[in-house]
Amino acid sequence: MASEPVEEYISDIGPPHYEKFLPPVIKNNYGKWAYHEVLKPGVLVHVAESGDKIYTVRVGSPRLLSIYTIRELCDIADKYCDGYLRFTSRNNIEFLLTDESKIDPLIEEVEKLGFPVGGTWDATKAKYALSNIVHTQGWIHCHTPAIDASGPVKALMDALFDHFKNMDLPGLCRISLACCLNMCGAVHASDISLVGIHRTPPMVDDDVVRRTCELPSTVAGCPTGALRPDMKNKTIKVDKEKCMYCGNCYTMCPGMPLFDPENGGVAILAGGKLSDARSPARLSKVVVPYLPNNPPRWPEVVDTVKAILEAWAAEAKPHERIAEWIDRIGWEKFFEKTGIEFKVQLIDDFRQPRHTFRTTTQFRW
Amino acid sequence: MSDEEFPLLSELKKGPWPSFVKEIEKTAEKKPEMKDLLKQLERSYEDKITYWKHGGIVSVKGYGGGVIGRYSFLAKECPGVAEFHTMRVNQPAGWFYTSDALRTICDIWEKYGSGLTNMHGSTGDIILLGTTTQNLQPCFNELAKNGWDLGGSGSALRTPSACVGPARCEFALIDTLELCYDLTITYQDELHRPMWPYKFKFKIAGCPNDCVAAKARSDFAIVGTWKDEIKINQEEVKKYAEAGVDIKTQVVDNCPTKCIEYDEEKKELKIDNSNCVRCMHCINVLPKALKPGDERGAVILMGGKAPILEGPVMGWVVVPFIKAEKPFDEIKELAEAVWDFWDENGKFRERLAELIERVGMMRFLEAIGVEPDPRMIKEPRANPFYFWREEDLKERTNPWEIWRRAESE
Numbered sequence: 001m002a003s004e005p006v007e008e009y010i011s012d013i014g015p016p017h018y019e020k021f022l023p024p025v026i027k028n029n030y031g032k033w034a035y036h037e038v039l040k041p042g043v044l045v046h047v048a049e050s051g052d053k054i055y056t057v058r059v060g061s062p063r064l065l066s067i068y069t070i071r072e073l074c075d076i077a078d079k080y081c082d083g084y085l086r087f088t089s090r091n092n093i094e095f096l097l098t099d100e101s102k103i104d105p106l107i108e109e110v111e112k113l114g115f116p117v118g119g120t121w122d123a124t125k126a127k128y129a130l131s132n133i134v135h136t137q138g139w140i141h142c143h144t145p146a147i148d149a150s151g152p153v154k155a156l157m158d159a160l161f162d163h164f165k166n167m168d169l170p171g172l173c174r175i176s177l178a179c180c181l182n183m184c185g186a187v188h189a190s191d192i193s194l195v196g197i198h199r200t201p202p203m204v205d206d207d208v209v210r211r212t213c214e215l216p217s218t219v220a221g222c223p224t225g226a227l228r229p230d231m232k233n234k235t236i237k238v239d240k241e242k243c244m245y246c247g248n249c250y251t252m253c254p255g256m257p258l259f260d261p262e263n264g265g266v267a268i269l270a271g272g273k274l275s276d277a278r279s280p281a282r283l284s285k286v287v288v289p290y291l292p293n294n295p296p297r298w299p300e301v302v303d304t305v306k307a308i309l310e311a312w313a314a315e316a317k318p319h320e321r322i323a324e325w326i327d328r329i330g331w332e333k334f335f336e337k338t339g340i341e342f343k344v345q346l347i348d349d350f351r352q353p354r355h356t357f358r359t360t361t362q363f364r365w
Numbered sequence: 366m367s368d369e370e371f372p373l374l375s376e377l378k379k380g381p382w383p384s385f386v387k388e389i390e391k392t393a394e395k396k397p398e399m400k401d402l403l404k405q406l407e408r409s410y411e412d413k414i415t416y417w418k419h420g421g422i423v424s425v426k427g428y429g430g431g432v433i434g435r436y437s438f439l440a441k442e443c444p445g446v447a448e449f450h451t452m453r454v455n456q457p458a459g460w461f462y463t464s465d466a467l468r469t470i471c472d473i474w475e476k477y478g479s480g481l482t483n484m485h486g487s488t489g490d491i492i493l494l495g496t497t498t499q500n501l502q503p504c505f506n507e508l509a510k511n512g513w514d515l516g517g518s519g520s521a522l523r524t525p526s527a528c529v530g531p532a533r534c535e536f537a538l539i540d541t542l543e544l545c546y547d548l549t550i551t552y553q554d555e556l557h558r559p560m561w562p563y564k565f566k567f568k569i570a571g572c573p574n575d576c577v578a579a580k581a582r583s584d585f586a587i588v589g590t591w592k593d594e595i596k597i598n599q600e601e602v603k604k605y606a607e608a609g610v611d612i613k614t615q616v617v618d619n620c621p622t623k624c625i626e627y628d629e630e631k632k633e634l635k636i637d638n639s640n641c642v643r644c645m646h647c648i649n650v651l652p653k654a655l656k657p658g659d660e661r662g663a664v665i666l667m668g669g670k671a672p673i674l675e676g677p678v679m680g681w682v683v684v685p686f687i688k689a690e691k692p693f694d695e696i697k698e699l700a701e702a703v704w705d706f707w708d709e710n711g712k713f714r715e716r717l718a719e720l721i722e723r724v725g726m727m728r729f730l731e732a733i734g735v736e737p738d739p740r741m742i743k744e745p746r747a748n749p750f751y752f753w754r755e756e757d758l759k760e761r762t763n764p765w766e767i768w769r770r771a772e773s774e
């Protein structure tokens with residue numbers, strides 16, 4: 001034992017340098033791409049100034065992948081792509097090829113595995129497919145979700161599958177889901193966002209609070225001042241009238257969960273965008289204050305998202321995203337055309353609502 | 366796995382989109398303890414509540430983050446997931462891999478973990494989902510031996526991430542991958558050892574299309590842009606027109622500032638660059654014909670964040686144009702100035718946007734040494750409630766003195 005050599009402790013090395021993983025054609029043409037074209041849904045070709053080409057086959061993924069599936073994807077990459085593949089910012093898988101003749105066999109093989117090819121858009125032709133839904137952990141791993149994440153996303157992508165496969169939408173549409181207001185993944189600037197919300201205040205367990213919580217920082221963490229320390233009993237009191245169910249207190253203190261299976265649910269936001277193409281990037285706005293949390297397939301959520309998407313797709317001009325469509329038709333027509341009921345909760349009454357109130361007599365009827 | 370055992374989850378095996386339930390099942394076939402994840406998840410589906418406990422601080426030697434500790438409320442019923450910690454592994458910039466590299470990670474995760482991953486987490490890391498406390502250190506050691514490291518968590522720098530950039534996008538105006546790698550390596554200490562009031566994020570997009578959502582989700586978004594004129598290849602414009610692209614409605618009508626004109630007869634485009642806001646639309650639609658200019662750099666937008674606590678923020682322009690060339694000194698100096706200010710003034714769990722709002726953008730700009738520019742605002746303020754400082758003013762005269770002098774005259 002004593003004579004065993006002490007291994008040096010390796011840490012702080014950072015990630016491997018990306019260059020180790022770039023296909024040779026990318027290394028040779030790094031920063032020198034001239035243009036790209038969409039050959040068919042899910043298949044791109046990028047052409048370099050040198051004339052070199054790289055083909056990309058984009059594949060939808062549930063994000064939650066087993067190592068056994070990853071190995072199967074690696075086998076495909078070895079067979080068709082000299083082992084090169086990447087993932088996108090929306091959790092799609094991209095196979096990178098140099099031999100055009102291998103595209104179709106690759107597609108056949110990856111679809112046989114159960115992974116669909118699609119999610120691309122052709123800006124020149126104004127034909128857009130739906131990309132993958134970015135989402136968070138939910139009941140698979142997190143301790144604060146109001147809803148599951150992977151489940152609603154699966155149900156939605158099943159329902160919107162044809163839009164992933166075919167470039168049949170007039171503009172880009174980004175859908176994102178977060179299972180609580182922490183919004184890991186920042187879904188608050190998407191064309192359609194789904195957010196898990198709690199609707200009842202924290203349930204304080206005095207004993208757990210006493211054992212595990214720091215009172216001053218928990219109290220200070222409440223954005224609405226709904227919490228008061230109860231120094232005598234070393235616990236926390238909640239002013240239910242002031243609570244807006246953000247869950248920050250639970251993040252700070254395990255003794256005050258907000259969970260309520262029958263009252264938790266989903267809020268739907270729309271009209272955000274991140275790209276500055278045409279109109280400026282902006283945050284999404286709440287259009288449905290609450291839908292029930294209804295596993296395993298969340299039918300109310302699926303129907304509402306479909307209603308928004310289909311109403312927009314039927315009417316939008318080429319390239320026009322949901323935000324820009326609303327700019328053109330007005331919010332009053334958005335609610336009319338999507339069939340979504342305008343509820344009083346959609347009128348802001350939080351911090352600085354004045355910017356959202358209309359100050360002109362210009363209306364549409 | 367029989368579907369009768371997990372009737373609710375089995376509903377999510379149906380339908381054309383790939384099923385995450387099947388992925389968990391695949392791990393359970395090889396690792397019997399993973400059946401307990403299905404069991405726990407089915408219970409969550411029945412009871413509509415999470416069964417994961419709050420927190421639990423676990424890490425590896427020398428680090429204060431990179432692992433999300435997780436324990437189950439159903440430890441008795443589902444002992445296989447009683448401890449189910451996540452390791453965040455720092456992804457290579459741009460998420461490029463070789464199959465060899467991925468297989469190495471799979472092999473290590475087969476040995477030490479659940480076999481389940483997220484490719485990728487929303488910050489960008491490879492998420493290795495589910496292992497025991499005991500396995501964390503040996504798993505980390507083996508990852509490190511193979512050239513992999515953990516990403517950030519807690520009140521630390523979070524793993525920077527970047528769009529595909531110059532590796533495979535003709536629109537990239539800055540080297541997103543190199544910048545991402547460089548920042549990650551330069552700030553390893555800040556990444557692994559939480560020491561700030563709260564988290565801090567860098568995200569890097571090569572152009573204003575912002576394919577990594579940098580503006581919305583990073584305290585310090587770096588977005589490529591250019592200053593000089595869009596380059597037009599009129600030959601290619603003609604080819605697009607001849608191929609049937611309706612340039613008037615597709616491009617001209619969509620230009621936000623109406624600074625682009627199309628001559629239907631000559632099939633030529635003309636741009637008034639002094640009025641172009643570099644939105645990318647025309648370039649997106651006609652990539653062969655239009656290219657951004659050569660004077661390239663980045664916009665820095667600060668404060669982007671999700672709604673907790675004071676509402677969501679889309680990053681605010683703080684530096685309209687900064688050089689973004691290796692070794693990226695200008696960007697690093699700016700980030701470090703922000704951190705100095707944050708260290709001194711930030712409150713516990715206050716994100717940068719909230720700090721800026723609390724102390725005022727004016728004071729923030731002064732502290733980090735940035736000159737005001739109309740590109741920072743949508744419009745000037747509609748109130749004159751600003752705070753002057755002594756150095757802005759002449760010496761003060763006391764009105765009482767003036768009046769009393771007048772009275773006594």
Ligand code: HEM
Nearest residue numbers: 136137141142182183184185186251486487488582671673
């Ligand atoms: C107050 C705000 C937030 C809190 C308290 C919070 C808390 C958490 C917690 C507890 C987890 C662990 C989930 C698990 O068990 O795996 C998590 C996951 C994660 N969070 Fe957050 N989060 C916050 C905001 C954000 C934001 C705004 C982002 C990104 C822009 C983010 C990025 C992530 C990522 C990448 C993960 C890993 C897994 C995933 O992709 O879902 N978080 N967060």
Ligand code: HEM
Nearest residue numbers: 088089090091092123131274275277574575576577578649
């Ligand atoms: C036409 C050339 C473009 C190229 C080559 C390009 C490249 C990419 C790539 C490779 C991705 C990751 C793809 C995926 O995950 O499915 C992506 C995502 C994205 N792109 Fe682009 N992009 C282009 C134009 C645009 C335009 C015109 C917009 C907006 C108008 C845009 C906005 C986005 C957004 C918002 C994302 C997803 C970011 C996220 O939420 O994670 N891109 N883009």
Ligand code: SF4
Nearest residue numbers: 142145179180182184
């Ligand atoms: S969004 Fe909320 S519930 Fe979902 S993973 Fe993030 S912190 Fe957890």
Ligand code: SF4
Nearest residue numbers: 222243244246247249
């Ligand atoms: S949920 Fe939010 S608003 Fe309600 S008491 Fe907790 S911190 Fe305050």
Ligand code: SF4
Nearest residue numbers: 528534537571572576
């Ligand atoms: S942000 Fe711009 S440079 Fe980066 S991938 Fe998107 S279009 Fe290309």
Ligand code: SF4
Nearest residue numbers: 620641642644645647
């Ligand atoms: S980049 Fe945008 S603003 Fe500039 S000419 Fe093109 S469409 Fe118009």
